[in-house]
Amino acid sequence: METRVEDYRKLVKRSLWVFHLNSGSCNGCDIEILNVFAPRNDVERLGIKLVGSPRHADAIALTGPVTRECLPKVVDAIKAVPEPKIVLAIGACACGGGIWYDTYSVVGGVKELYRIMKEEYGMEAPPTVFIPGCPPKPEAIIYGVAVAKGMIEPKQRRMVYVEEGGGDELARMLEEVNGLRHFSAGFKVRRDVNGT
Amino acid sequence: MGRIKLMGLAVSIGKVTERYPFAPVEVPDDYRGKPVIDPGICTGCGACASACPPQAIQVKEEGEFRVVHLFLGRCIFCGRCQDVCPEGAIRLTTEFELATPNHDDLHQFVRLRMVRCVRCGRPFDTYRHLVRSLREVPFIEGERLLLCPECRAKAPLDWLEGGGDGNEG
Numbered sequence: 001m002e003t004r005v006e007d008y009r010k011l012v013k014r015s016l017w018v019f020h021l022n023s024g025s026c027n028g029c030d031i032e033i034l035n036v037f038a039p040r041n042d043v044e045r046l047g048i049k050l051v052g053s054p055r056h057a058d059a060i061a062l063t064g065p066v067t068r069e070c071l072p073k074v075v076d077a078i079k080a081v082p083e084p085k086i087v088l089a090i091g092a093c094a095c096g097g098g099i100w101y102d103t104y105s106v107v108g109g110v111k112e113l114y115r116i117m118k119e120e121y122g123m124e125a126p127p128t129v130f131i132p133g134c135p136p137k138p139e140a141i142i143y144g145v146a147v148a149k150g151m152i153e154p155k156q157r158r159m160v161y162v163e164e165g166g167g168d169e170l171a172r173m174l175e176e177v178n179g180l181r182h183f184s185a186g187f188k189v190r191r192d193v194n195g196t
Numbered sequence: 197m198g199r200i201k202l203m204g205l206a207v208s209i210g211k212v213t214e215r216y217p218f219a220p221v222e223v224p225d226d227y228r229g230k231p232v233i234d235p236g237i238c239t240g241c242g243a244c245a246s247a248c249p250p251q252a253i254q255v256k257e258e259g260e261f262r263v264v265h266l267f268l269g270r271c272i273f274c275g276r277c278q279d280v281c282p283e284g285a286i287r288l289t290t291e292f293e294l295a296t297p298n299h300d301d302l303h304q305f306v307r308l309r310m311v312r313c314v315r316c317g318r319p320f321d322t323y324r325h326l327v328r329s330l331r332e333v334p335f336i337e338g339e340r341l342l343l344c345p346e347c348r349a350k351a352p353l354d355w356l357e358g359g360g361d362g363n364e365g
């Protein structure tokens with residue numbers, strides 16, 4: 001998916017026009033998106049602008065976990081954005097379903113949305129920038145947009161740790177156990193449970 | 197308010213727009229940003245997984261390993277994991293620049309080796325957690341310590357039946 005975002009960066013050297021698509025968000029993320037356009041952060045200085053129709057947009061700012069009710073509308077809106085397009089998945093809900101990821105009434109984030117789009121609508125997943133947070137700080141959203149536009153290299157990396165060691169660990173542990181022993185279970189279990 | 201007065205006010209307040217992303221932005225010290233597990237300390241106890249409201253942290257068992265899997269994309273930065281972690285292994289940093297085009301980058305995995313039960317051979321607990329438990333409850337003796345919970349539950353029955361002295365496990 002990363003390469004696709006890079007392709008996109010080559011295509012869109014222009015200002016990014018964004019269509020704000022709320023797919024069942026709690027409004028937290030939406031308020032942060034509005035904050036981004038307020039004087040303190042004022043992203044219009046970077047040429048980013050909210051538009052009223054997906055047909056005018058280059059990017060979709062998707063918030064919310066995509067409820068089942070609005071799934072067809074979300075798909076329609078993504079379909080309506082002309083190529084090349086990019087999706088900014090804003091907030092924990094859009095990135096991974098958030099606290100509703102396994103509830104009955106939501107699809108649960110853009111990954112699931114893309115799977116359904118592929119299986120049921122035959123659409124390819126658009127390049128996506130994930131912006132985690134609940135809600136993300138306005139600066140975090142700006143950072144995400146800067147990543148989408150290729151102004152900044154993302155610094156978040158996958159981290160995998162595998163513990164080394166095996167059998168000798170056990171010996172060391174038993175030694176440690178013996179060192180700690182201060183109580184000896186040298187008792188006998190009484191066998192005359194039926195008597196006395 | 198007259199126009200002249202308003203202009204005077206605007207000039208006195210000056211520019212409020214931050215230069216971010218061209219200049220760094222200040223974050224308070226107690227800002228709840230990206231949680232990071234210190235893999236050298238984590239014992240795989242799973243306390244964080246049970247406290248995490250969106251189950252962004254999940255603890256699973258994969259063969260010889262217990263895997264603590266933190267998925268940042270779903271994290272709501274509540275800090276409960278930090279509150280409950282008995283080792284202080286998981287901490288919320290002030291990092292908020294997490295946006296990435298690659299979904300795989302949002303994961304952290306800590307794979308910890310597990311001990312096999314001496315009776316049934318099932319891996320049942322991590323070495324680190326067992327050693328840690330011993331510091332807290334040092335009276336569980338010898339081999340019984342290396343029994344999985346099921347076998348440990350059966351062990352007292354075996355003493356009753358076999359009439360052992362309780363040290364045989």
Ligand code: SF4
Nearest residue numbers: 026028091092093134
């Ligand atoms: S990520 Fe958090 S703030 Fe944003 S819509 Fe979901 S619950 Fe609301």
Ligand code: SF4
Nearest residue numbers: 248271272274275277
């Ligand atoms: S901060 Fe909250 S949501 Fe995030 S991993 Fe910790 S407990 Fe889970």
Ligand code: SF4
Nearest residue numbers: 238239241242244281
């Ligand atoms: S609570 Fe702490 S020690 Fe236990 S699994 Fe989570 S990070 Fe590791």
